[in-house]
Amino acid sequence: MPMSRARKKRVKNLLAAYALVLPAFFVVMAIVAYPIVNSVIRSFTVKGQAGFTLENYIYFFTTPREQANILYTFYVVVVTALLSTVIAYALALYLRFVKTGTSRLIGKLYLIPRFIPGMVAVYAVMVVIKDTGVLNRASLLFGQDFRPALMFNTNGLILMNLWFNIPFSAMLIASALSGIPDSVIESARDVGASRLKVFVSMILPMSVKDVMVAATFVFMGNVGTFTTAYLIMGSTTPKMLGISLFDQFTRYGNMERAAAVSVIMFLICSVSAVVYIYTNLKERAWEKQ
Numbered sequence: 001m002p003m004s005r006a007r008k009k010r011v012k013n014l015l016a017a018y019a020l021v022l023p024a025f026f027v028v029m030a031i032v033a034y035p036i037v038n039s040v041i042r043s044f045t046v047k048g049q050a051g052f053t054l055e056n057y058i059y060f061f062t063t064p065r066e067q068a069n070i071l072y073t074f075y076v077v078v079v080t081a082l083l084s085t086v087i088a089y090a091l092a093l094y095l096r097f098v099k100t101g102t103s104r105l106i107g108k109l110y111l112i113p114r115f116i117p118g119m120v121a122v123y124a125v126m127v128v129i130k131d132t133g134v135l136n137r138a139s140l141l142f143g144q145d146f147r148p149a150l151m152f153n154t155n156g157l158i159l160m161n162l163w164f165n166i167p168f169s170a171m172l173i174a175s176a177l178s179g180i181p182d183s184v185i186e187s188a189r190d191v192g193a194s195r196l197k198v199f200v201s202m203i204l205p206m207s208v209k210d211v212m213v214a215a216t217f218v219f220m221g222n223v224g225t226f227t228t229a230y231l232i233m234g235s236t237t238p239k240m241l242g243i244s245l246f247d248q249f250t251r252y253g254n255m256e257r258a259a260a261v262s263v264i265m266f267l268i269c270s271v272s273a274v275v276y277i278y279t280n281l282k283e284r285a286w287e288k289q
Contacts, residue, residue, distance in 0.1 A: 043259040056260035065237065072238035073223065074268060076154060080161040081219040081272075087162070088169030089211060093203075095170070096177040097185075113167045122231045125160055126151065157232045157240075161222055169214040176210030177203070212279040219272040223265050241265050 044052040060066040095107045113121065128134045131147040139146035150156030180203060188198045226242035233239065239247075241261055248258040 039259040039262050042256055043263045045256055047254070047256055056257050057264075059257065060260060060264060066244070068238035069241060069244045070264065070268075072154075073241045073265075076157060076161070076240065077219055077222045077268070080158055080165060080222050081215050083158070084162055084165040084169050084218045085211060085215040088166050088214060089173050089207075091166065091170045092173040092177055095174055096180075110170060111167050113163060114171075118164070118227050119231070121163065122160060122228055125163060126231065129156060129159070151232065152234055152236050157229055160228050160232055161225070164228070165218045165222070169218055172214040172217070173207060173210055176207045180206055209279055212276060216272040216276040220269045223269050241268075 043056055044054070046053055046055050060070065091106075091110065095103055095110075116124075126133070129148045129150040130136075131149065131151065133148075135148055136146055148156075150159060184202065185198060188202060189195075193201070224242045224245075225240060226246060229240040230243055230246075233243070241264065245258050245261040245265070248254050248261060
């Protein structure tokens with residue numbers, strides 16, 4: 001049975017749409033999907049040996065040094081995500097609900113760190129916090145010898161991570177809080193609700209999704225961090241997985257183990273992805289009620 005003119009037109013439009021999309025699809029597959037698949041496959045191989053093996057993963061999960069690197073990365077990332085989210089949420093609340101000249105000034109300045117190149121920012125902070133830096137020299141003027149002891153240790157690394165991530169998280173959360181109408185807050189206050197009650201019952205539920213999004217992005221963004229960890233921590237151990245991957249790739253020339261580190265980093269990132277997906281599903285379930 002011959003197709004009608006309208007059906008032929010729909011098929012023609014559909015083919016034209018696919019023809020427009022396919023070039024972009026193939027580019028994505030070539031530069032994104034293929035390297036990912038290739039890394040996963042390569043992580044199950046050993047140079048000079050045929051067939052698939054778990055040797056690379058056994059090495060990373062049984063060698064004490066590599067175990068320490070994995071646990072250390074997870075610790076730094078979790079602490080960074082928690083502190084960044086809590087501090088950013090407090091900052092976003094202040095910017096949203098406190099109407100003063102100071103809050104407006106902070107609202108204009110808090111995003112500046114997002115526009116400073118990472119390496120420049122790290123070196124600038126290092127000049128301040130190292131034991132012979134600005135803080136130490138300032139203390140010498142008052143007869144003290146204050147040494148922050150923030151270089152080559154975890155506290156300095158987390159501090160630097162917070163410097164980068166708090167503005168980003170605050171921007172996401174502030175955007176969510178700006179969508180809460182003032183009339184809703186004022187109505188609750190008019191019927192006698194306390195500030196704490198308004199926050200717990202109204203503000204927090206309406207912004208929790210964006211808080212989780214911010215925490216998820218911070219978590220995933222810091223799993224593979226390299227520049228900050230490399231400059232602050234140097235060659236000390238344990239190391240972030242980004243530095244471990246760099247060592248496997250450049251110092252040891254072991255591409256298969258480097259691929260395995262990449263997969264392990266992806267698995268750690270998937271933890272936050274699961275939390276993000278769960279949060280979205282809960283929100284949709286709440287909207288249907």
